Amino acid sequence: MTELGMKWACEYCTYENWPSAVKCTMCRAQRPSGTIITEEPFKSGSMLDSPHGDSGGSSLLICPDSSARPRVRQAQTTESSAKWSCHMCTYLNWPRAVRCTQCLCQRQRSCSPTETPQTSGSGLRFRSGSAPPVDPCEEYNDRNRLNTRAQRWICAACTYENWPKTPRCVVCDHPRPNDAIQLTEPDEPSPVINEQDRVRMQRAGGVCGPVGQRRSPPASKRDSEVQIQDIQCIELAAGAHGSKEELEMDFKKLKQIKNRMRKSDWLFLNACAGVVEGDLAAVEAYKSSGGDIARQLTADEVRLLNRPSAFDEGFTLVHLAIRFQRQDMLAILLTEVSQQAVKCIPAMVCPELTEQIRREIASSLHQRKGDFACYFLTDLVTFTLPADIEDLPPAVQEKLFDEVLDRDVQKELEEESAVINWSLELGTRLDSRLYALWNRTAGDCLLDSVLQATWGIYDKDSVLRKTLHDSLHDCSHWFYTRWKEWESWYSQSFGLHFSLREEQWQEDWAFILSLASQPGASLEQTHIFVLAHILRRPIIVYGVKYYKSFRGETLGYTRFQGVYLPLLWEQSFCWKSPIALGYTRGHFSALVAMETDGYDNRGAGANLNTDDDVTVTFLPLVDSERKLLHIHFLSAQEMGNEEQQEKLLREWLDCCVTDGGMLAAMQKSCRRRNHPLVTQMVEKWLDGYRQIRPCPTLSDGEEEEDEEDE
Template identity: 85%
Template sequence: MSERGIKWACEYCTYENWPSAIKCTMCRAQRPSGTIITEDPFKSGSSDVGRDWDPSSTEGGSSPLICPDSSARPRVKSSYSMENANKWSCHMCTYLNWPRAIRCTQCLSQRRTRSPTESPQSSGSGSRPVAFSVDPCEEYNDRNKLNTRTQHWTCSICTYENWAKAKKCVVCDHPRPNNIEAIELAETEEASSIINEQDRARWRGSCSSGNSQRRSPPATKRDSEVKMDFQRIELAGAVGSKEELEVDFKKLKQIKNRMKKTDWLFLNACVGVVEGDLAAIEAYKSSGGDIARQLTADEVRLLNRPSAFDVGYTLVHLAIRFQRQDMLAILLTEVSQQAAKCIPAMVCPELTEQIRREIAASLHQRKGDFACYFLTDLVTFTLPADIEDLPPTVQEKLFDEVLDRDVQKELEEESPIINWSLELATRLDSRLYALWNRTAGDCLLDSVLQATWGIYDKDSVLRKALHDSLHDCSHWFYTRWKDWESWYSQSFGLHFSLREEQWQEDWAFILSLASQPGASLEQTHIFVLAHILRRPIIVYGVKYYKSFRGETLGYTRFQGVYLPLLWEQSFCWKSPIALGYTRGHFSALVAMENDGYGNRGAGANLNTDDDITITFLPLVDSERKLLHVHFLSAQELGNEEQQEKLLREWLDCCVTEGGVLVAMQKSSRRRNHPLVTQMVEKWLDRYRQIRPCTSLSDGEEDEEDEDE
């Protein structure tokens, strides 16, 4: 006979249990003295059941059969009415549990020990609570749960419990301490304090009995927590009385609560220098962290390695101390790049705040189906021509503080991306300069505002406009994005096709990036920014992603022209802005004001009555290939002649004498915003004040030469 045929049905929940079960699997009710079999055992011809079957109890086999318990374990003789009357109520959820349960079936709360006054059990020696009989399986499971806790170690930085095999914390990447045995011992002591009611009853019985050896009472939960706190404080190097340890632990907890993600990355970078982990340094640098940051007393206290970390140490100090030559070269390069920078937005904070309020006031939303935000003012930032009037030494200092030398070198020397044409850079005075920018995730938005207003997007005004425009005009931008991605995959031989659900998931991810300050943005966001500015955006970027070691990681797709194709051409300006893209970072590319327009070649005979500066931006790369126009529809896609025609419609284009197709960026000091002009003048005055000292020293040298 199959085992299914002799299952017994629970009389409370009617669940059919296996014959070896002495309790119901569903409701944990005790198995009755007899079981009701709903199937005829003679169908399978089992001799085991027929051996205990009484023929006199049935009539022709039509009535249900009563079969005794066939479990191999001894039956517990109990009455339902007696057990039901002795059920105990949970102190947390008031659920009535069976007498044998040591935890609440509903909320798994520990059963409280009865006091002798609640349920006295009379005996000859006195009244004391009787130890509850516990199922050996239940007791084994509880012990097993406690034993699994000893397989974890607690991180001393973020208090996360990691598996024993983990060498670093999963959350904060802090290395496992060397005295891991002390941590496991503390967890074992804490686990041993969580004992069941049977252990408590046994302990009380042993205390009242003179024959058994006396044991100390088990620690309460509060005592175990304090013991754990002391253990962690000892790991942190605290020494003192109990009160002092509690105060120190509270201070450590306050320090941890105040720390931000950048702080944790900095501590991980410090540990990475000691252990030779370059990835931790790259993670800290990519988050926009300051390489010259110094360790504070609180951070040294958290790291708890006096032999390695001292107050005031930087990553460079640690690299020198532990002789990390490869890391030292990278860190020194970053320190030189982040040396004292002074851009116009830093000189006068009051003017900068006024400009931010002016930008917020000039943002409006278009009424109609395409409800995109747009700026009402056309502003283009250029370096003042008065820089050339400064002495060479002062000019060098100015350019060191306002430009990003590494980006300039990568775009000019390592790969000819900008200023590759001597005709444009020299004769037409259209040399582009890469402004220094923050290395946070908002570098794209910062570079756009730097190329227009000369400030950062510190208050996320532009990011909010980007997010709202993407959501309010999601259908319009989604159609362009989907068509462009499909064409790109086919033209580059990827040949992949996605379901509509997958397209929607990718689009939702793009929308989420726009709403998160510090999140890196993609090509779609540049396309939306072109609509907010109502002007084209030209991106000159490297072709490949590279690591800090110079290894090629992948192909970039940022370089090209982004046109506000969803606006009417009459609603947009034809003067573009230029951005540079290098190694996951955007920089504003600006020109310097020029005065003369005499010999500019074809298309450069301009009226200078309004003091207009013209910058010629190439629309081809160094190999004379036309830059890609992003997010074209199926009707707009075609050969280079069709794309060149499209560029001429949206930009003021001309061809130089050298045969280079360029777009004209027009800017005027008189037509520029007065707040931007005032900010640039205040910034330039800072360097003008250095000039008299330099001139005086030069005059003194001339007098000395004459005396000789």
């Protein structure tokens, strides 16, 4: 008798082990003394098919597709013929077993439709007329014959044939050998699903992972990478600092955490990873799905992300954006866009006119010859809301303002911070109320707001950004000198007594230049100063002084509020009519006024001889505390006390003092001198609201008369 015929059967799981095995390879039970099976397990098929094959005690039913499965005798004993097949792993268990010996799955009491077993005193029998029982081992073979398209690897410990993508044996958890070759593509799903994995998927209702574990469906590719990464990191940590039992406990805990997670949880983790990696799409996907910006990372989620240097318990997306200095993401997170109404600005109504305006802007850009070769616009255009809005019904006016204005920005600048419209004299008696137009939350919000305040459109084609980049590079020496001198004075004024080497100044300046060339990158005060030179007119920024979180916590100083003058141009080359921008929590918005019927000398200190078709908007040059607004990027000769700065403002802007003693700049816009394409775009946008007529409410008597007429 050869060694193949001297296998001994385990008394617990009936697995036939090699004679040299001391313990059962399957269940690790101790080998009983003197228990040896002398049957030859590899008999030919002719012997099994012979008429004497079922009478001898040596005939065996062999499972050719899995040599790890136990060889079950076709004996006529009642106990062996009554074995039940596990619905999870198809292992044949003894009738006394309540759970599967292989996978510990609970035994199902229901019988298959083809058999109805009845117990008797002599064992298990079948009703007359019923179909003969189907051997579960043959069912297992038939299923595996369908799965021959993908080559499997054989476990070296238990000889079970596993699917190519399984890193460990699903039977004994033995690691896959390195020489096991995957014939299928690594990124291509297998065309045939393992029967065990399919059953687990049906029970769990989820997605089957590499070894068939149950988990929630990931929201994107990064979710799968996070799940695989945290498993690998836990394994490495356990291998270095813990035992195998601790590794198994950590792995089970990790699976429990992932099983409890929903799609919104994966979106939140995806957004957290996106903030760290600079993926703006992940943050926008979480916010657009209605995710809570104030949501905090829990201990389980931090453990799942497995990156202690980046994620801490209690952190929100805002905290992560501040830690990693993601200003563009901070603007998106801290700017709540009103979802009550669909936004509809004039640029969205007529795309043909919008494209013509963009071409007109591109053609009006020229570069100045000489040492200061900066680009500039040849046309003076100021966007204002038409006065015909007041002729619309109140309900239609409310709808129009909901669709064209940013209510959240308007509320923050007016009520929470008292930055605009805080003066009753300017807002009521002088009709100089400012309206915050709705703007995109992308990183181009500064450029969009500048074009909205002038031409009423977005910088969709990045024409203004390209002009900003070219002007900075062509006039780098001029702007660099102003920027360096201003930053040095600013740091000393706040008591930050430090000096940088020239290499450090050059590095910071190179970063500012790089921001101008990147679409979607957030811009700084220097870029506003350059834009004032491109427009050839002052820019007044009314903004909040501090960054604040959603809880109202102060996060930092903004430094954007103030006046930006085109100081590097000659005064005669520039216009004195400014534009106004609003700044709220990392987001810029265009502040525009509404047309009036004329100036009519509405109480200003200066007597202006203006036409009736000219709209004059008074923009305050002081804040709500009557302090003069800062003038950015002044040189050492231009810096001085408040009187000198006020004198400088009067030189570059049309200033006046109101009856209340307030210094204000006059923004003039003429409907006749405005660009005809902008006027045509606004009229077409307004026609859409003129056609809206609210349904009139009928009285009871009129309703009765209508019913009688019908």
